[in-house]
Amino acid sequence: MTTVIQTPAPAAARDIELTDRDFKRVRELIAARAGIVLAEHKRDMVYxxxxxxxxxxxxxxxSDYLNLLDRVSDTSVWDEFVNALTTNLTAFFRESHHFELLADHFRGRRDTVRIWSAGSSTGEEPYSIAMTLSEVLGSGGDLEVWATDIDSEALARARAGVYPLDQVRRQVSEERMKCFFQKGSGARAGFARVRPTLAQKVRFEQFNLVGSPWAIKQRFDAIFCRNVMIYFDRATQARLLENFAPLLKPDGLLFVGHSENFTHISQQFRLRGQTVYVLS
Incomplete structure (x- = not known):
């Protein structure tokens, strides 16, 4: 889950009644359900x-739709609501300096490396992590990437591991394409699929970062939570950082987005480098 792009509805298409009270209720529900803070100017996007x-x-x-949400216990209806209000803007090897640092940090490791991609979107980030560490760990290394997101539709696309070929060519080197992707043919022409040998290193699961309590027992060598917490208020950000801290190993790394700075929010982390934190 990353940058939200506004998509205003044309005035002629406004056939559905959206009152101030309805908009306020939408903002309350998405904040309670997913921690997302919708600003007043997001009304057109919501519509x-x-x-x-x-x-x-x-x-x-x-109001009819909001009443439906109040009545149903069907999680698919709530998933639809959350999915509609989250946007998954991501790319392979986005913020490339993070992957260079990741490679340097784990180069030569021979024990199991566990990474959490929290807010994994449509899969480009966790697959980029898996590609990077597969290269530096080699055949003697063991890698597990746990990739989570609240958006069920994004997770379905991530699990499929199929992307437009032009997108992969723009974002992934030719050498990595040959090693980690299969080009489609026939009905799949114009697409590329993540090879099973890479896909098996990544486990996708729906997870709500603002849900509680977190039933996570293992600790991680690194956590990626990039361009996620910018949608939360300061109190929620502080609570997430407090939850992340005990899940990181002593020498673990926390990667955040380029516009995120938590130096004055948490005393449990200190800035190591460009948007990379370590435990204090």
């Missing part, structure tokens, strides 16, 4: 994205 859900259910007003 556009949730409008598609409302039409799918044959409803005419936002």
């Amino acid at each position: 556009s994205r949730l409008g598609r859900c409302i039409r799918k259910h044959g409803l005419l007003r936002f």
